[in-house]
Amino acid sequence: YARRLIELNDEAASAIHDVELEGWVRLGLQEDFGEAVLPDVLGRFARAHPKVKIEARIARSHELAERIVSGSLDIALAWHCGETLPYSEHVADVQMRWIGPTRRIETSLRHSEPLPLVALEAPCLLRTVATETLDRAGLSWRMAFSSPSLGGIWAAVAAGAGVA
Numbered sequence: 001y002a003r004r005l006i007e008l009n010d011e012a013a014s015a016i017h018d019v020e021l022e023g024w025v026r027l028g029l030q031e032d033f034g035e036a037v038l039p040d041v042l043g044r045f046a047r048a049h050p051k052v053k054i055e056a057r058i059a060r061s062h063e064l065a066e067r068i069v070s071g072s073l074d075i076a077l078a079w080h081c082g083e084t085l086p087y088s089e090h091v092a093d094v095q096m097r098w099i100g101p102t103r104r105i106e107t108s109l110r111h112s113e114p115l116p117l118v119a120l121e122a123p124c125l126l127r128t129v130a131t132e133t134l135d136r137a138g139l140s141w142r143m144a145f146s147s148p149s150l151g152g153i154w155a156a157v158a159a160g161a162g163v164a
Contacts, residue, residue: 022051028064028076029056031150062123079125096129100163109139116144116162118153130164 029038034056042054057064057073065085067073080090098105100118108115115134119127127146134141144162147153157164 020051021049024053024055026055026072026074027057028067028073028078029058030061030064030078031058032079033077034058035150060120060123061125096126098163100157101160104160105163112140114140114142117141118145118147118156118162118164119143120150120153121146121148 027042038056042056045052046054057067059067061078064073064076064078068076068085068087077091105115107113117127117130117134119130122128131141145152145156147156153164156162
């Protein structure tokens with residue numbers, strides 16, 4: 001049975017490789033993933049399957065989920081928002097990390113000042129996780145900077161406005 005399963009796998013891979021795909025796919029990505037995925041993965045896919053037209057959209061998780069449900073997207077790569085959608089699949093776990101100037105964090109904690117946070121505008125899963133984590137730890141915080149875009153977040157952190 002094992003040999004037959006391997007043979008079937010090889011046949012399926014060969015059949016897919018030799019098929020010339022064509023059509024249209026509507027893809028949604030989180031801004032976080034777009035920077036890494038679009039240039040490499042979509043570029044390779046487009047070169048391998050030139051007859052497939054790709055319509056890609058960068059948006060926040062809640063918008064991507066709404067578009068999947070409404071049928072205006074075929075597939076999306078997004079953060080899990082707490083609800084399981086039909087046809088959704090868990091593909092990876094990503095470890096969260098605080099980013100920002102270490103000195104700023106140490107100073108705030110040492111002087112019992114509220115930790116300045118930088119986050120995407122609500123609703124945002126990572127923003128919620130960050131504030132709930134600080135609340136559970138008994139650490140005070142203040143929203144120092146919020147932005148609708150990831151670029152704004154990176155700029156604020158680089159400028160020392162707070163931690164994300």
